[in-house]
Amino acid sequence: MSKKKDPGVWQGFKAFLMRGNVVDLAVAVVVGAAFTNIVNSVVKGVINPVVGAIGTKNLDHYASCLSSTCEGDQVIQIMWGSVLGATLQFLITAAVVYFLMVLPMAKFLARQEARKKAGEDTPEAPEATELEVLKQIRDELVAQRGSQYRGR
Template sequence: MTEEKEPTVWEGFKAFLMRGNVVDLAVAVVIGAAFTNIVNAVVKGIISPVVGAIGTQNLDHYSSCLSSSCKGGDGIQLMWGSVLGAALQFLITAAVVYFLMVLPMAKYLARVEARKKAKEGTPEVIPIPEQTEVDVLKEIRDALVAQRGSGHDGR
């Protein structure tokens, strides 16, 4: 009887790192971090100025006071402008990601899938083996021999 040896912690860790999921996740994080710069640039350079033309770009100064006086650092302030600004930033970022990445990728994948299904739906053409001149001449010879054999009385 052979006893199965328990893998060591190091062997388990090594197996974990070598699985494809970990590598895929690492690549996704790196690509996501690089893509964040693009999304932030689009939001900061295009979307925010358009929104700022309609209203204001900085909502951080909007707040409400819960106490009788909120002058200086005294009182209890609800910074609802910061929350609203963060929520708008999230919605704008999500819209940019959706319209610039998710939607085009979904359309591309749908086209690829449609092509794949169309290709599967068409019957496969079975290639006819090409005949060489020698093969054709042999067929003619065999046909002539067969014709001569059936038309003659055996001379």
């Protein structure tokens, strides 16, 4: 038996990689990773100091104890500051994505759709057939000949 590569599998894999949605997904992951750094910097550099004006600059320090005392090794703490920080990061990320990406894209697509509908609504001039064009040329030539004979 000869070992033969199945061209269908490789071609299918190549087609899968070249699909637009796979490339778009890869770009989105890379941009998302870079965007995460920006959001983290905004939270650490802007949000945490604003919250720090009220209390501590690090939201992770906000916690509540379930035990009667908050001392010792057996302390049970609810770290609600970490949850608050993560929630703020999520809200900031969602707001930036919505206002800088989703909303402008939706407006752009709506304008394109409106232009497309406006283009479809305008009645196009019916194209003249070859026979009609030839009849018009004939009529023009006859009219020109008639005026030439009258002028003499």
